[in-house]
Amino acid sequence: MKVLAIESSGLTASVAVVEETRTVAEYTVDYKKTHSQTLLPMIDEVVRMTDLDLAEIDAIAVSGGPGSFTGLRIGSATAKGLGLALDKPLIHVPTVDGLAYQVYGCGDIICPIMDARRNQVYTGIYTFSARAGKKEGIREVDPVFQVLRMQMAIAVEDLIRRLNNYNRPVVFLGDGVPVYREMLSAGLKVPYSFAPSYMNRQRAAVVGALGIRYYKAGKYETAMEHQPEYLRQSQAERERAQREKTAKLVIRELKAEDAAAAAEIEYQSFPDPWSQNGILDTVSNPSTVCLLAEKAGKAVGYLFAYRAGDEAEIARIAVAGEQKRQGVGKSLMRTLEEIGKKKQIRRLLLDVRESNREARAFYEKMAFQEDGIRRGFYQDPPEDAVLMSREL
Structure with missing residues (x-):
């Protein structure tokens, strides 16, 4: 299976072509340029360098939020446009799921944090558990990705309290780390560490790898159905x-x-x-x-x-x-x-579904009186109508 992956939920812009057993190509930029400037040229470059025919891909994986409202819209619009043009399904990979999946196989608590401002972060709580099996007489461990707490927007103080309750070591990553590092250090009562630079930001290759897993589990959608998940309203909204x-x-x-x-x-x-x-x-x-x-x-x-x-x-x-x-x-x-x-x-008339108690109460407050029942008046779904009127 071959997947084109797109990540634009934060400052990092990233594009990758991923297969089940390898990353064919990945182009990542964490610099002060807008995704509208970088994303499509990056896709073009990856396609050119790998001689890729986009018609050959099986699906498009996209980081679907939470994150930057503008970044998510650009990434989703790009994925939707390609999906519609190529008639390919989209795989919606939650942003913080993708971040956590980078720390593959870690048995500690994995806590990606993205700065949501106002002392809040977008986060989730994850870990990997070991499921052992046997392959040709050799014991092989297959780490299972576990979502302990689905992605959410939460105050940093509340997150610290929840992590302390787990009483397990925690690994942090994401762009919220440099912003809230001092608060975490002051409030945490459990051992903690911070992921190194090569795995502490969003990466399209990880979105693609996790996307393949989600695709095989039936978690995909049409390009028309896809919508980014913001978790909360933008400041403008x-x-x-x-x-x-x-x-x-x-x-x-x-x-x-x-x-x-x-x-x-x-x-x-x-x-x-x-x-x-x-x-x-x-x-x-x-x-x-x-x-x-x-x-x-x-x-x-x-x-x-x-x-x-x-x-x-x-x-x-x-x-x-x-x-x-x-x-x-x-x-x-x-x-x-x-x-x-x-x-x-001189007179106002109306009819209302018999089951619509809220509307009937409103009309009664507006001085309407019930005049009778009209049987089978409504058809979709079938229901009797209550006839009401009031004199002006």
Whole structure:
């Protein structure tokens, strides 16, 4: 089996071609250049130096995180692009798994640490146990890679406490070592050591070797399915979430250009979601009231209602999962009431799945009353509808 391996989760950029019994080629650079500058030229050089036809590889192994958000995106995008072009499967190798696998055969606790800033590290806890067998009369030891604690983001103080509880020697490696070496030395009560320079950073050859093992265990995916694993939000995402949390809620008319955002919430909210085209048809209908709820420019909810004479039937109301119980649904309803009064709508109608207790409780708080049951109204899945209404 032949695997192209890509590692770009940290400052180190690394590319390798790996077979089951040897590393054909490896190109590693730990220098102040961006992966967007180095990764593709490194792949080209490895391919050129080994006369490799990329169509001959069986899979692409990629370090899938955690790590640098930008680095992971570049590595994953490169692997996905090659996988799609070559029609090859991808092997997602967790970054800290790959780091730990470098200390092959070590029976001590292996603890790779990557600096996640704010006194936190990305880490996992590993070891190798010896499984003995016999081969041609000679006793052969086959080390078994054991994941004692899966990769995680954790405060350094908490990691030290966990390692002390194992009461076993620990080997550290990774770019978090120089950052937190003094904290580790001050807090550890067990023997510890630090891996030497040739094995203390990420290497694509190791990603490829471990990737072959994972592939044989059935742990692979299509290029389309692959996504990096960040473990936590990037700083930009955290800042955006904070802005959204404190931003003012705006209710406005939902327009055609908002259909894609509404469709995304629709698919998250209903077992029988409307398509984007269906939403566009609703928006273009002159008898509808279409409302969008926004926070910091992001769609967080919507409402569709059909007018007929002095009545309006609410066909759809939904709120994005992270914005539920934040008053979004209530604000959409209040805005519909205001519009209804201006348009001389006397009565609001709706139907709701009988099993949807949360929605029924919400409508009751908004002064809706149950009028009856419509048997077998819903089809996907089959269910009765509770009919509700309220006077304006």
